[in-house]
Amino acid sequence: MKINEKILSFSDIYNDLDEISKKLYLESPEIWIDFSDKVGEQKLDEMVLFYAAKFNYLSILKYVIDNNVIDLNIPSKNKSYLSIKEHLLAVSKDYKSYDVYNYLDGDYKLSEDNTETEINKSSEVNEEKNHNDYFPVFLCPHCNTNILKSGYKVYEEISFSFSQDKSKSQELNRKRDNKVFCNNCNSNIDNVTTELLENMCSINNCKKCGKDLTKIGITEKIKMKFKEEDSKFIGDEKTYNCPSCDEELNESQKKYFNL
Ligand SMILES: [Zn+2]
Ligand SMILES: [Zn+2]
Incomplete structure (x- = not known):
């Protein structure tokens, strides 16, 4: 147009x-x-x-x-x-x-x-x-910011109790909460862990499910198109995908793995 x-x-x-x-x-x-x-x-x-x-x-x-x-x-x-x-x-x-x-x-x-x-x-x-070839993207579902750029946070719970011997409060334990929050809008982002985000930053890992492609492999897919003249299907487009979640590898990954 x-x-x-x-x-x-x-x-x-x-x-x-x-x-x-x-x-x-x-x-x-x-x-x-x-x-x-x-x-x-x-x-x-x-x-x-x-x-x-x-x-x-x-x-x-x-x-x-x-x-x-x-x-x-x-x-x-x-x-x-x-x-x-x-x-x-x-x-x-x-x-x-x-x-x-x-x-x-x-x-x-x-x-x-x-x-x-x-x-x-x-x-x-x-x-x-x-x-600067590759920048991973994970969008906050609430404000659409790429949290891998603007940042995300997790909280740590620290418990204290009073110790009579030392006459002061003492730390009992620390527990990291696995909820991830967006730095930009402070909302909790469901279904994501710091581990998945870390994996997404590595070019070896699937951008959607975070699995290591060098361990699980990749699937090569060829889309066949029907050609009227010859009445048969011919190979048209080729893509490389994650065998676990079917996410297509991005350009940087294809270049990195020489595909
Ligand atoms: Zn947000
Ligand atoms: Zn995947």
Whole structure:
């Protein structure tokens, strides 16, 4: 779609929102419900824009900007960023969503005359990204911050009792609670342990279930496409997946393992 030609309406972006919704359904049912509710109410807030930026849906960004749906210069809910725009720039850079990145970075100007500079910018981002190859991502389900960047915390319970001999309180024991909390919004993050987060930071481990791929192996999958002319299936796309949870290996892992 030629994005710069007209002011988009909500119906123009509905299909794109729907595509994101489908991706989220597979990724995280909890976020999917939240996202679908917002789309249903036509409430395009920072959370919706976060996923538009993550999956590189420029149309949605253009829609909210052209129609003044939301002021991107207001403070982000994610305290690591000064504004929603800064947050979206960071997200689109992390996920290599260059269309969105360049659009936001170019002060929303996008015309055919500057196509060339747009292309130059993409390659700049590209190079920069290649230097620090890999940054693991685990999103807080409450505020969408990557907690591996903004931090997470655990609590330790220390018990004391009074000791008569020493006439003071003494530490009895320490117990680390295994609940993980988001540094940004302080919410408890269910279904994650510090062990899983540590595993996710290692390129050897599956990004979803945290298992060590060098121990459990990987699955090579070939998607077959039906070719009408020959009436048979031919190999089309090849992916490498975790044999335990089926998560696809990311680009850095493929490069690392020479796949
Ligand atoms: Zn959070
Ligand atoms: Zn896995």
